[in-house]
């Protein structure tokens with residue numbers, strides 16, 4: 001798509017996401033990303049929980065992109081937003097939902113891409129000392145992946161005590177000791193740092209997401225020519241192989257335009273036409 005070739009888009013980030021985004025947007029769209037200086041995206045909700053996020057992640061993501069555009073006076077903008085917690089269909093598995101939006105103010109376009117990150121190190125622990133954690137920091141990728149440490153139940157005066165950007169075991173042990181001392185139950189709370197520049201696993205997800213969004217933007221709608229054509233939803237109802245009744249598995253995918261009402265239903269990309277009876281609510285209750 002030549003529409004955006006040589007144009008500049010504001011990328012609102014303070015966590016090094018340009019490392020993941022610049023290449024796909026440059027290669028597929030010829031779009032240059034510009035970072036607004038001194039932008040505090042943490043005012044919209046921060047990963048350490050100090051600033052709660054108001055509204056949903058979509059709202060935070062859009063607002064972030066708009067802030068960057070306002071700051072740089074550009075009609076194009078990008079932002080991403082991650083949410084972490086239990087996997088929607090497998091509650092015992094940690095998962096991340098990564099959202100990314102591209103705004104084109106002049107054409108009133110809002111193009112989204114989403115990614116459920118099944119591979120994430122999102123986790124937390126409580127401890128009185130490092131030895132108690134029995135290798136957990138290594139299992140969540142420390143020190144290549146960051147950890148955030150604070151008092152589990154902060155004493156008066158220790159509410160703002162928080163350690164991040166710890167370089168090694170020694171600094172981690174010190175942070176746990178200081179946080180535990182500032183907690184009324186003598187325990188430190190350790191959480192994986194989900195900021196992109198301190199989390200290589202998340203950064204890899206963002207790279208995938210950025211490539212998908214750039215591809216979507218580069219795909220024009222067949223009806224109106226607007227950028228952003230792509231999959232908008234999966235259509236459930238794959239028939240059971242035994243009784244032919246619809247299951248909750250995807251039967252097809254619907255593709256759509258962000259600008260006009262044109263859409264198309266296409267078969268599953270893997271060609272699967274029947275569901276295993278184990279997914280059927282009747283054959284395998």
Ligand SMILES: [Zn+2]
Pocket residue numbers: 240241242243244245277280281282283284
């Ligand atoms: Zn069945």
Ligand SMILES: [Zn+2]
Pocket residue numbers: 221222223224225226257258259260261262
């Ligand atoms: Zn269209």
